[in-house]
Amino acid sequence: AQSVAQPEDQVNVAEGNPLTVKCTYSVSGNPYLFWYVQYPNRGLQFLLKYITGDNLVKGSYGFEAEFNKSQTSFHLKKPSALVSDSALYFCAVRDGNNFNKFYFGSGTKLNVKP
Amino acid sequence: NAGVTQTPKFRVLKTGQSMTLLCAQDMNHEYMYWYRQDPGMGLRLIHYSVGEGTTAKGEVPDGYNVSRLKKQNFLLGLESAAPSQTSVYFCASRTGKETQYFGPGTRLLVL
Secondary structure, three states, rough: OOOEEEOOEEEEEEOOOEEOOOEEEOOOOOEEEEEEEEOOOOEEEEEEEOOOOOOOOEEEOOOEEEEEEOOOEEEEEOOOOHHHHHEEEEEEEEOOOOOEEEEEEEEEEEEEOO | OOEEEEEEEEEEOOOOEEEEEEEEEOOOOOEEEEEEEEOOOEEEEEEEEEOOOOEEEEEOOOOOOOEOOOEEEEEEEOOOOOOOHHEEEEEEEEEEOOOOOOOOOOEEEOO
16 A cells, blocks of 8 residues: 655754654655645645655755655755744655555644744 | 636535535646545545546545546535535646646535
């Protein structure tokens, strides 16, 4: 079965400090992985994706994610957090058997404090 | 471009009532999706469509029906609403690439 796990419901970090939001996945075949961000009362916005190539993927707003095949992880990172990064973050994976379907994690709320 | 729009933004239903949620996209995308978002559960796929006139079931299709009569529109219907269908509903679309574009959501409360 295809699945995505985000083990932390909430991550708290001080402004200026590095942040990491964790994601692990289970999928058959080669994983296609995504991060989306959701601001209050808004739809999800695409941040970045891994399909193939370099394990470190760079995305919007200074975010990056590291793909680790042996640990089946795709953690979201940013070297220096901003208060405006506070939002809900979702990891997602494409179904390895049905390329038209996607599975999302439960979401991690990121709180960046001044 | 408006991107992906959803109508209505908010609705209150009584148990047993029916309604249709409309999703429209102006990006000429082939693929469209309906998800529901519930606290602690992330987004779960209800139904999806890979092109005009085609639909398929997702993870949680029971109690919902969909139609894609026009490429730009994807309708989600609730024939007999239940309190368990209280949720926030998101529509998304994409091209052949994997990135999805989401609408602003519809909040549905079923009493």
